[in-house]
Amino acid sequence: MPEKDIEAFEVVLRQRWPSFSSEKVQRYIGKFYERQRIERKIVARVEGNHGTYTVSIRVNGQTTLSACSCYKGKHGYCHHCAALAATFLKDPGSFAEIVPKKLEEVQELSELPDYLQHTTIDELIGQLQAKGMTQKKFAEIIGMNTRHLSAVKSSERGNRRFNELGAIKLACLWVLEHFDQFQE
Numbered sequence: 001m002p003e004k005d006i007e008a009f010e011v012v013l014r015q016r017w018p019s020f021s022s023e024k025v026q027r028y029i030g031k032f033y034e035r036q037r038i039e040r041k042i043v044a045r046v047e048g049n050h051g052t053y054t055v056s057i058r059v060n061g062q063t064t065l066s067a068c069s070c071y072k073g074k075h076g077y078c079h080h081c082a083a084l085a086a087t088f089l090k091d092p093g094s095f096a097e098i099v100p101k102k103l104e105e106v107q108e109l110s111e112l113p114d115y116l117q118h119t120t121i122d123e124l125i126g127q128l129q130a131k132g133m134t135q136k137k138f139a140e141i142i143g144m145n146t147r148h149l150s151a152v153k154s155s156e157r158g159n160r161r162f163n164e165l166g167a168i169k170l171a172c173l174w175v176l177e178h179f180d181q182f183q184e
């Protein structure tokens, strides 16, 4: 990541979390592992009181979108998100830079998990919507309850995963790939 990009990232994080003095936050600073940075998003895991949590912060311009898989972290207001920000500010170099694969770069089945992991269902359904297919229609096609599809989407946003997440993404890809032949 170019130095000036890291600086821009830091400015936004400091605005969002002006202080890390809370004892609850302090306890987790530096305790994160599997630290990754994917474009303007940082993600890492940490051992919490009730298991392992996946914590992420995306910087969008001047705002942040954070999420944690702990019971109160869905919208990013927990101490794990603050601690992740502090951990990055302390040592940005400890976050491995990941360059996500583009679909056309996936040449072998073994590369597919990596693509699926870094492409959200939000993005894939967004591509379907850009072609004019609604989420409801897609749910119908794959025989899934619309509300359940929404729940899967929203839990991915909160860093929680339903088991069928990968399968839904693959179904999305298939429909995207064959979209033109469905046009009347």
Ligand SMILES: [Zn+2]
Pocket (backbone or CB within 6 Å): 053, 068, 069, 070, 071, 072, 073, 078, 079, 080, 081
């Ligand atoms: Zn949390």
